[in-house]
Amino acid sequence: MTASTQFWRDAKLPYVESRRACDSRANYKAHSHPTISIGAVDRGVSLFSGAAQGPTLIQAGSVVFVPADCAHACNPLPNHAWSYQMLHLDPRWVEAVRQEMQQNAPCPLNQVLLSQDEDLYQRFCRLNHLLFSTCSWQDKEAALIEFIGGFAAHEQPVIALAADPARASAAVRRVMDYLQHDPEQSNALEQLAELAGISRYQLIRAFRSATGLTPHAYQLNQRIIQARSSLQAGETSANLAQRLGFADQAHFQRVFKAHVGVTPGLYKA
Numbered sequence: 001m002t003a004s005t006q007f008w009r010d011a012k013l014p015y016v017e018s019r020r021a022c023d024s025r026a027n028y029k030a031h032s033h034p035t036i037s038i039g040a041v042d043r044g045v046s047l048f049s050g051a052a053q054g055p056t057l058i059q060a061g062s063v064v065f066v067p068a069d070c071a072h073a074c075n076p077l078p079n080h081a082w083s084y085q086m087l088h089l090d091p092r093w094v095e096a097v098r099q100e101m102q103q104n105a106p107c108p109l110n111q112v113l114l115s116q117d118e119d120l121y122q123r124f125c126r127l128n129h130l131l132f133s134t135c136s137w138q139d140k141e142a143a144l145i146e147f148i149g150g151f152a153a154h155e156q157p158v159i160a161l162a163a164d165p166a167r168a169s170a171a172v173r174r175v176m177d178y179l180q181h182d183p184e185q186s187n188a189l190e191q192l193a194e195l196a197g198i199s200r201y202q203l204i205r206a207f208r209s210a211t212g213l214t215p216h217a218y219q220l221n222q223r224i225i226q227a228r229s230s231l232q233a234g235e236t237s238a239n240l241a242q243r244l245g246f247a248d249q250a251h252f253q254r255v256f257k258a259h260v261g262v263t264p265g266l267y268k269a
Contacts, residue, residue: 003081005262009232012137015090016144018128023081026261028073030212031221035088036109037066039074040124044082046074050212051112052160058114061121065113065156067091069165071212072112085128094148101149110166113156123147163212171196172206175215183222184245189215224259227252231268240264 003025008018017035023043030049041062047055048064050072058064058074066072068091076082094109115121127147131140168176175196192215193200207215223244230240241252256264 005266006132007267008132010137010140013141013144015093016131017088018131019086019088020128020132021086021261022083024083024261025076025081026257027075028261029258030071030073030217031224031259032069032071032211032213033066033088034068034091034225036068036091036094037086037088038124039064039066039084039086040121040128042083042085042125044076044080046076046082046084048112048114048159049073049075050162052162056114056159061116061118063115063117063120063124065109065115065153067110067112069211070112070161071163085124087124087128087131089144089148097145097148109153112159112161113153114159115156117156120151123150163209165210168210169206171198172203172210175203175207176211176218179215179219179222183219183226184243186245187219220255221259224256227256227264228260228267231264237264237268 003021003023005019005021005024008020009016041058041060041064043060045060046058048058049055050066050070064074074084091109098109124147127143130143165176175192178192178195189200189203193203196203196206198206204214207213207218211218213221223246227240227244231237237252238249240246241249244252246252246255253263256267260267
């Protein structure tokens with residue numbers, strides 16, 4: 001089967017994006033999303049990195065829930081392909097739905113969950129099939145609300161996180177906020193350490209413990225987050241490469257593909 005990747009988005013439902021990848025061999029760098037991500041494996045196996053116990057095997061029929069800002073990567077085994085689906089949702093929208101449903105679940109949506117529940121997998125597949133269909137946006141919105149409203153997070157197995165932004169110290173938080181606000185700026189590690197008020201070594205260790213990434217990797221990730229949004233809004237790759245501080249367009253495309261798994265052009269289309 002030929003490898004392919006499709007994206008679905010709808011301007012009337014700006015809080016959601018979906019992806020279908022068939023026979024993918026793309027390998028991702030560790031990254032995070034500002035969204036809640038829910039993925040399902042259709043064929044093959046993958047290794048999930050980001051767990052405290054190390055790489056975790058995810059196989060066909062698995063559904064994985066990744067909270068916002070959790071550093072992770074899901075990659076196929078060497079020389080193998082896998083097929084999967086991935087849904088990205090605005091955390092504020094998700095929490096609003098849960099509050100409407102009056103779900104005071106004992107498990108907040110800030111942990112990685114890995115389920116082998118066949119019913120959950122089938123419900124996710126039906127939802128994503130509907131999103132990619134020609135059904136009305138109202139039907140799609142209703143299906144999304146039903147799925148999230150019926151998602152019993154407290155019943156799913158939890159994977160302990162290797163890094164947790166909630167553990168960030170005030171010093172690390174200052175650097176995180178700075179890089180989120182100005183990801184295009186090129187800052188030496190020495191400058192960031194000065195902002196944090198600690199040594200470069202201490203910053204690297206504390207930053208990785210909180211985010212799962214080095215300050216430089218975190219900055220690149222923030223640039224790609226901004227690039228995804230700007231591509232959807234119609235900005236060109238050439239403009240983005242210059243505006244976000246990449247060496248050139250080719251550099252931007254390499255970094256984008258390492259984080260998103262496809263080229264900027266395919267993602268935009």
